Amino acid sequence: MEQVFARRNYVLLHDDGSIHYPFSKFLTNEFTNPHTRELVAQSLRIFYRFCAAHQIELVFRAQEGRCLTYDEAKKLAELCYRPLPEVEAMGDKKVLFLASAKAGKAPSELPGAVEPNTARKRLHHIASYLDIYREVFLEPNIRSFTAQEQLKHEYDKLGEQLRRTIRGTKQSHHLAIKSLPTDKYLSIIEAVFVRPHDLFQTAAGKSSRTLLRDRAMVLLACEGLRPGTLGNIAVTDFRANAEMLAIRDNRAKRRERISTKTPKLKLGASTQINSASETMITLWPFTVRAVNDYIESERDAVLMKRLTNRSKGFLFLSDKGEPIQHRGTITEMFNKLGKRLAALGLLDIGDDPYFQKQEQYDFYGYVLRHSAASFFLSQKCIEYAEKAGITRPHDYKDVPDTVKDLMKLRFGWVPASNMPELYAARALSDNASVVLMDFNQRLVDEAAALKQQRESARV
Numbered sequence: 001m002e003q004v005f006a007r008r009n010y011v012l013l014h015d016d017g018s019i020h021y022p023f024s025k026f027l028t029n030e031f032t033n034p035h036t037r038e039l040v041a042q043s044l045r046i047f048y049r050f051c052a053a054h055q056i057e058l059v060f061r062a063q064e065g066r067c068l069t070y071d072e073a074k075k076l077a078e079l080c081y082r083p084l085p086e087v088e089a090m091g092d093k094k095v096l097f098l099a100s101a102k103a104g105k106a107p108s109e110l111p112g113a114v115e116p117n118t119a120r121k122r123l124h125h126i127a128s129y130l131d132i133y134r135e136v137f138l139e140p141n142i143r144s145f146t147a148q149e150q151l152k153h154e155y156d157k158l159g160e161q162l163r164r165t166i167r168g169t170k171q172s173h174h175l176a177i178k179s180l181p182t183d184k185y186l187s188i189i190e191a192v193f194v195r196p197h198d199l200f201q202t203a204a205g206k207s208s209r210t211l212l213r214d215r216a217m218v219l220l221a222c223e224g225l226r227p228g229t230l231g232n233i234a235v236t237d238f239r240a241n242a243e244m245l246a247i248r249d250n251r252a253k254r255r256e257r258i259s260t261k262t263p264k265l266k267l268g269a270s271t272q273i274n275s276a277s278e279t280m281i282t283l284w285p286f287t288v289r290a291v292n293d294y295i296e297s298e299r300d301a302v303l304m305k306r307l308t309n310r311s312k313g314f315l316f317l318s319d320k321g322e323p324i325q326h327r328g329t330i331t332e333m334f335n336k337l338g339k340r341l342a343a344l345g346l347l348d349i350g351d352d353p354y355f356q357k358q359e360q361y362d363f364y365g366y367v368l369r370h371s372a373a374s375f376f377l378s379q380k381c382i383e384y385a386e387k388a389g390i391t392r393p394h395d396y397k398d399v400p401d402t403v404k405d406l407m408k409l410r411f412g413w414v415p416a417s418n419m420p421e422l423y424a425a426r427a428l429s430d431n432a433s434v435v436l437m438d439f440n441q442r443l444v445d446e447a448a449a450l451k452q453q454r455e456s457a458r459v
Contacts, residue, residue, distance in 0.1 A: 001045045001088075003038070010037055012044065020048070026132050034262070042084050043125035049087050050076050053095035062138045065150045067130070067158050075099035077165040080122040081108040120166040127159040179370035179423075180361055182378070185222070188346055188368075192218050193286050199340045212294040213316055214333050219287040220245070224372035224411050227331065227365035231263020231324040233315040235295070243288050247412065248278045253312045254323065261326050266412065281410050291315075330365065338363035373411055373423050380406055 001020065002013045010031075012023040023044050031037040051058070054072065061067055068076065078099040079087060087095070098107055107113060134155045142148050180188070192199060196215040200208040208214060217230045229247060237246040249265045256262075265278065283291075295315075302321045303309055314323035324330065341347050347360040361367070380403045404420035413419050 001048060003041050010041070012041060022133055022137055023048070023129075025136070026129050030128075030132065035264075039121070040125045040129075043080075043122040044129060045084060046080055046082075046087050046122060047076070047126045047129070049090070049095060050079050053090075053092040058133065059138075062134075062142070062151055065147060065154065067151075067154050070161065073158060073161050074165065076126070077119070077123055077162070078107045080119040080126075080166075081106075081113045082110075083112055083114060086112070116166055123162040123166060127162040130155055130162075131159060178362060178367055179374040180367060182375060184346065184361065185368075185371040185375055188341060189219065189222050189286075191341070191344070191346060192222070193290060198344065199337055201336075201340065209319060210298065210333075212290070212298045214337070216287075216290045216294040217316060217330070217333065218337060218368070219284075219290045221334075221365055221368040222372055223281065223283060223287055224369050224376065226266055226369060226412075227334065228263045228327060229265055230330055230365075231314075231316060231327070232265050234313045235311075235315050236313065238291055238295075238315060240288055240292055243283050243285060244280055245283055246280050250314070253314065255312070256325060261328065263324055263327050263330060279409055279412055334363070334365045369411075370423075373407065373419075376410065377403065377407060377420070377423050 001015070004011050004013060010024065010027040012020045012027065014020055023041075027037050027041055027044075031040060050056075054075075056068070056072070058067065079095065082098070090098070108116070108119070134151060138151065139148050142151065179185075192215055196211055197207050200211040200214045202208055220230060220233075221227065223245075225247070232250050233245070233247075234250045234253065237248060237250075239245065247265065251262070251264050254262070299315075299317060302317055302319060303311060306321045310320070310322045311317055312323055316324055318324055318329070338347070341363060342360050347363055349359060349361060377399070381399060384400050384403055399420065407413070407420040407423070408415060408417055411419070
């Protein structure tokens with residue numbers, strides 16, 4: 001199947017070019033976020049291949065008051081573990097064989113299988129589609145109320161099975177947050193601001209032509225901005241005199257088609273989730289200076305090379321004077337920076353107890369966001385304790401609600417989010433490990449001193 005846009009409608013086409021109307025209507029009416037819409041379309045394409053291989057016609061089955069069988073739903077779940085290109089390249093016999101007993105290993109155990117969370121989301125998308133398909137396309141054509149109720153019962157039962165088949169991986173644990181220790185985090189900020197020529201280089205070892213742009217983007221990432229948000233900032237969002245940045249959805253400024261690869265604000269224009277991503281944050285003075293340095297030199301120079309202004313009002317531009325159009329540009333920048341940081345020893349792990357099997361910390365854009373959140377939490381807890389004349393919280397449940405609310409506001413989390421608690425648990429567990437390590441070192445030092453005294457006494 002192929003995905004196309006037609007007069008603001010999101011359309012899925014059969015191989016012969018005809019429109020799959022139920023899929024297309026579902027995607028267009030239920031979703032406005034292009035990223036979500038594309039992910040749901042991928043799930044529907046897998047469902048389409050499954051039905052084609054098993055010769056399942058939902059309309060004919062509806063006449064019999066049924067949908068998928070229990071075993072068919074299990075086989076569909078197995079197929080959802082496979083990458084979409086692989087599924088669409090399979091013949092019908094391969095699709096049938098994949099979930100059969102003769103296949104040996106389950107598709108989820110074969111090389112290249114997607115994460116359980118991805119497979120789980122696919123099943124949820126398919127279940128949501130089936131709910132709409134029954135309500136919009138089937139029920140209006142069934143006159144018998146009894147038949148409608150029977151069909152609804154079958155679809156509800158199938159939907160519950162699809163939603164519960166795969167539990168997904170647990171990600172809401174504080175140790176899953178990959179944040180850098182405070183000293184590493186601050187040393188990276190210092191290196192980026194003071195020594196950008198050592199970090200942003202070409203393959204030949206020369207300074208990058210986008211050195212000041214990349215420096216400003218990294219420092220904003222150190223403020224907690226998501227990588228996708230960096231390419232979404234408009235010039236007017238930056239308030240230098242107030243040392244503030246407005247974070248808002250600027251996709252309307254783009255003329256090209258928005259896709260999953262377009263840098264954009266997370267959850268912008270979603271009709272499914274109440275997003276809190278739009279906010280206003282205060283910037284550190286050195287970040288403001290870095291952004292000003294970029295605007296007054298590199299950015300102006302790029303725009304002056306063109307007869308027309310192609311920036312569309314965006315802050316960070318390519319060397320052609322256009323907005324960054326692909327998230328890969330930002331990802332590549334962070335990847336190169338990570339290699340330079342590692343070469344300079346700024347990612348060495350040392351004695352960190354959480355990474356004993358690694359020599360260096362992993363580095364990518366989100367590591368800086370996680371580190372910023374951990375640092376922000378620590379600093380706000382200190383400020384709160386000093387003002388209230390109390391000790392710092394020793395349990396993440398004791399972190400003041402005012403601090404949690406500030407975190408939600410700054411990092412774009414919805415009011416019901418539990419992310420502050422996760423960062424608090426991680427930060428406090430880190431503090432506990434540091435105390436334990438200091439205690440251990442004190443014991444080792446005392447034992448060594450006593451041993452030296454005994455040896456001296458023998459002499």
